[in-house]
Amino acid sequence: MGTTIDTEYTPCSIEFCPVQSQSKTFLGSCGFYQTEQKKDQEASESPEVERNGRCILFETSLEDDRISSASVVSILRAILDQRWFVPHLVTVQPPSSLDRIFDIRTQDPQQPILITADALGGLTSYKLSLPIDDSPRLDKIHSLACCPPEESILCLSLDISDKKYRTSTAKIVCSLSNGQVVLLTQHPTTMNEEHRWNAHQFEPWTCGFDYWQPETILTGGDDCKLKVWDTRNSFVQPVLTNKQFDGGVTAIRSHHLREHLFAVGSYDSNLRIFDKRNFTNPVMKEECGGGIWRIKWDEVNPERVLLATMHGGFKVLQISDNEPYQSSEEGEEKSPRYPTLNASVISSFSHRSDLAYGADWAPKISSSVNSSSPHPSLVAGCSFYDRAIHFWTLD
Template structure:
């Protein structure tokens, strides 16, 4: 196992918990970092006015030499504390890249990335759907490749899931139901079937839902020993699903035949806050492991076993965010990750020969 190399690092000032590379062509050199922090003067931890944050927009600098590129901050939006965020895989309003955020006020907000008349990149908020008396903990976009009937699923601190429909210039809450006994930490669509949704909660349950009749779950898996806080369907193989949680295990499932035990699992010795499949490679995923940095994992296609190919240890605090850059070269994959209390954003590379 090899430790990966840091290319560039940034002090985000506020506590960093989410990073997302833009997937849209001609914008793939843009990276967003979300932050969340409780004001030191806060009297109660549930005082939502005390939860501050921002969206920091970065662009790769020195793109002509991708081995030596840097991150340049080009814009910042001050917002309520961000818990999660995701780019839509296609442009929406006015054909611009669109980001959704889940925040501490219980809102899902939509932002567009645009270039102004001075050729400066900026973000603007054009929609908000509020879920009162809760914190929005995670979200995911449906995978449809058309601008009609795009949906967002969100999970909340009261254990609920919500389904939003994105219209031409607005979004509306279609339905909401209780999915978990405690915080619903994570939700994710199946990468090919938008009628199937997954969720994980602090009740240690990992559940599947048919959105055509969400009154009863498709399955309720209790193999996790602690709260489930990360789920992602593999974008290149929708039969594979990765989950992770506070019990420090990454699990891989075949959703065609959900069983009490996964296909394989690996203990990464740190709470698994985010799992991110490689956007093209069906057997590779990146993992943010809280107290134990970040890992690149590989699943053997014969034995199905997971093994670690790289360990990134440059974070001295809770590693919460990780994502693959869509730009790469013949030698390296590039990733960004962030950590909380040391408010650090890191850009690093992975040699392709390791995979």
Template sequence: MEDSHFPPLQHFETLFKYNTEFSADSVEWCPHDPNKNIFVCGNYQLGEPSNDNTTNRLGRILLFALSENHLTLCQSINTEAILDQKWCPNQINGTSLLGVVNAKRALQIYRLENSNLILMTEFKFSDSVSETLILSLDWSTAKYESQQPHITCSDSNGNIHLLQLQNDKLVLQQSWHGHSFQAWIAGFYYWDPNIVFSGGDDAVFLKFDKRIGDSPVAKNREHDAGVTSFHSNKSNEFIVVSGSYDENIRLWDIRNIKNSLNLIKMPGPLWRLKWDPFIQKYLLAASMLGGVHIIKVLPNKMEIVDSYYEHKNIAYGADWSFLEPDALETFHGEGNVLVGSCSFYDQLVCISKTYCDLESNY
């Protein structure tokens, strides 16, 4: 949605497009050499109702490999509907791991071997509600590596879960009720993974500390609608960001979340926010009906510097490639960063190239 308040910045250049057949809702790039050219796209497709009148939600994990001339589908895995995916920031025993949450109350861990994903372990959450969806996940190790990382998940009943990967098995450590409606997002504060933030459809933004218990240590109601996205900045201590259906991105200092430090109005509701993997001073935002955008985060303001309107119908997924700028010189088009994005009803994945000032010390 473009209007006078949001000029159609178009510095992005589309390199590849792919029709996913099923609706696409997440894109995640592998962060590790030599597989930084690999990414996954998660799918969510509503099927016909089952005999017990429950909703049949189908999914796929699509594994792609990118070169300067080709986008190759390496693998397609039929699953339950995928709600979120995240690669573990550090390798475990020298292997890249992908966490996936789905519509059948499960967290799955896949390992990447020879451009294929192999299911390593799965944890199924027990729940009296048959149609519980696990909506989001985050790994604890973006700042500090561990061979036994923690994972936090959120679900459609408003619950937050904390698990640990121990010897290739998932162990549930804590579960607690956080939100009155769907808990759309949960994420670690990477500087101290004892701390977890969550956001829900009740428009409440919560901070938890597992050392204290399952009651929030801070609560904020500044959002005017459901809180859908969150990301901790691994380079700037105390800084985190949240996004909401109210179309605002909010910047926070976790030492005082009574009031946000700053906010910026976007052209649509937020679904995903990602700090750039290089200097953590740019945000990539999937704004659903309002496109995909790059926001420069200055000490005293945030501003949109790039916009991508190739997705016409619900841009849910967006992620930065971890490929270094010099690795992109052989790709056609101007720019020094690659972005993957996808849209739901378009059933579309796009790979695009653009430019960010990665040398800036603003």
């Protein structure tokens, strides 16, 4: 399957809902960000611009190439980033030695929540409704202004802490164009700010949780620095700062299937994978042909990662261990074993991809017992200047 749909606005983020509307049919949201010079404005070297946008809810199917836009959620605010959150009925805390318990999770599949970050410095949450006799829709729950709209500060990115351990509430981290980072708590009907701190000298393009230890937050900015923060400590200074980047740090993603690993993207076109036990040097560095704006690990395959590489299009990389097992000599004290990884491109999509900004994996469909082969993986990407959303599949 390979399908492209044209969009009226310029898209910059796309996310699949983790809950399917029906078998082999997927729901997702796409956020749009478009700048236009203000009307009735005299010509100048630095004209004021309006940042307009919207968020659409779409459906797509694996069985045919049907793609439909179900509803327009917002037409006033430009959306820079978004995340889905599925509240669970029971609040749980990540245990140190009983991780397997969390394979059994209690959730309300009818109440996924979408949180968007916009160009007016705000976060907005929407509840997904799936009426039996009508199209899916998003109903607004709550808006929170991280900054007054008149200050022209943008919410650049956001992340939610529940990728590994699902709870009835979750932590949210968002980065602002004034260099600040904000930590919040998401409740069923509200979002509450907990902490705010000055993280970077220039725009912090990205932020993310360590999904295995959500008290750890990573941020990256246009100052070419990757910073690690511990929410249990003071926010005056980071736990660690890595300055090895040749361009701004633009994307961060904790590996939800493999502890300690983080993928980090930069304008310098290199994908770096770090082991959090040693942030000095990456365990892998791979040139990807374009600035890396979005990183998504496969939901079930720990060796695959999806990238939106701006002018380099979309890529799926296979990340393999060079030496998966390193045993110590008998009698020697064992030391932490850091993986050594290599990457190979197993899929790419660059046709009509002018500035690839957003990308995501669709939720995996469980194969039936009698099925002779697993279902293919559905991938979506959105490219900015050609105003297009692309869908394709991988075996």
